[in-house]
Amino acid sequence: GAGVSQSPRYKVAKRGQDVALRCDPISGHVSLFWYQQALGQGPEFLTYFQNEAQLDKSGLPSDRFFAERPEGSVSTLKIQRTQQEDSAVYLCASSGYNEQFFGPGTRLTVL
Amino acid sequence: AQSVSQHNHHVILSEAASLELGCNYSYGGTVNLFWYVQYPGQHLQLLLKYFSGDPLVKGIKGFEAEFIKSKFSFNLRKPSVQWSDTAEYFCAGSGAFGNEKLTFGTGTRLTIIP
Numbered sequence: 772g773a774g775v776s777q778s779p780r781y782k783v784a785k786r787g788q789d790v791a792l793r794c795d796p797i798s799g800h801v802s803l804f805w806y807q808q809a810l811g812q813g814p815e816f817l818t819y820f821q822n823e824a825q826l827d828k829s830g831l832p833s834d835r836f837f838a839e840r841p842e843g844s845v846s847t848l849k850i851q852r853t854q855q856e857d858s859a860v861y862l863c864a865s866s867g868y869n870e871q872f873f874g875p876g877t878r879l880t881v882l
Numbered sequence: 883a884q885s886v887s888q889h890n891h892h893v894i895l896s897e898a899a900s901l902e903l904g905c906n907y908s909y910g911g912t913v914n915l916f917w918y919v920q921y922p923g924q925h926l927q928l929l930l931k932y933f934s935g936d937p938l939v940k941g942i943k944g945f946e947a948e949f950i951k952s953k954f955s956f957n958l959r960k961p962s963v964q965w966s967d968t969a970e971y972f973c974a975g976s977g978a979f980g981n982e983k984l985t986f987g988t989g990t991r992l993t994i995i996p
Contacts, residue, residue, distance in 0.1 A: 814986050815986070827983065830983070864984075870931065872928075
């Protein structure tokens with residue numbers, strides 16, 4: 772497809788479980804961003820990759836959050852030992868230059 | 883610190899009414915500004931963007947926005963709304979050096995009554 776895809780679309784986890792969220796960016800897009808959107812809020816920046824290099828991870832809320840993009844294409848956001856406050860929609864966006872295209876998001880619910 | 887604020891949390895209008903959604907920003911240095919829309923059940927889509935030049939920018943679906951530097955504002959406008967404009971609207975800003983992270987406002991939910 773031509774757009775950004777994310778999987779799974781919905782994830783329910785028990786508190787303490789680890790989760791992995793996948794993002795497939797638009798082919799050829801060098802830049803990839805992850806955002807977290809809590810209910811009723813705007814998206815908040817988590818981390819940024821340029822190719823395989825993670826250039827900014829200042830938005831990751833704790834060391835339980837980890838992101839990678841080993842081959843400069845697909846990216847995975849991993850959350851270890853999930854907590855209830857991690858419940859949110861996780862958005863991925865890719866960019867060629869200056870315009871970010873968003874995926875549909877993964878809605879994570881931690882029980 | 884960079885910030886974007888949207889003061890209208892929920893706006894309800896009748897079809898054919900005119901729309902203006904407020905957005906104010908606080909950025910150190912040159913800023914790029916964006917409006918995104920999220921229709922029910924769909925992902926975020928770009929409505930319009932301002933990088934430099936003409937402060938009045940036109941986007942898709944008849945939307946426009948005006949960058950007023952003296953007021954730190956980038957309000958979204960549409961002269962006549964349609965029921966299909968019902969959606970959540972997000973204003974966002976970034977630095978102007980290319981591929982910088984977006985800072986979003988909290989969003990405005992727009993409901994159009996037929």
